[in-house]
Amino acid sequence: WQQREAERAAAEREQRELAARIVDEIRPHDAQVETAHKLQGENTAAGDFQDRSWRHASDGGWFSYELKVLSDKPQELRITYWGSDRGPRVFDVLVDGTKVATQRLQDNRPGEFLDEVHPLPESLTQGKEKVTVKFQAHPEATAGGVFGIRVLRPKQTPEP
Secondary structure (H helix, E strand, O other): OHHHHHHHHHHHHHHHHHHHHEEEEEOOOOHHHHHHOOOEEEEEEEEEEOOEEEEEEEEEEEEEEEEEOOOOOOEEEEEEEEOOOOOOOEEEEEEOOEEEEEEEOOOOOOOOEEEEEEEEOHHHHOOOOEEEEEEEEOOOOOEEEEEEEEEEOOOOOOOO
């Protein structure tokens, strides 16, 4: 019981710390959020799975959103996927046209959600208040499903 309680408290602390770092976030398949973040795309669809919503693009399609950033500061892009997704799920993650990652979903973390973190160097946010994050499927492949996207401030390191 004590171990479970300690794990629960640690998870709550981690969620509070994460929430304090959020610059902007998207919950896919939420019409109001997607409209506010200027969703665009081709061959894209959305749905629900395990009480969460997702979006993907199939057959070489793509989708994108505008997200707020802090000008001239390094940040992180955290994207949530379902760890059991597999098949031809290979896609690029681009920020204002610059590839920050090629993602391959092949049962990366079976039975649970998976967060992938990509650094956003200052050069990608310099002089900007917003960036466009695009998920581009490779030919005959699917981009996503994406269950969440967050722009985060870097973790604070404790003072020595």
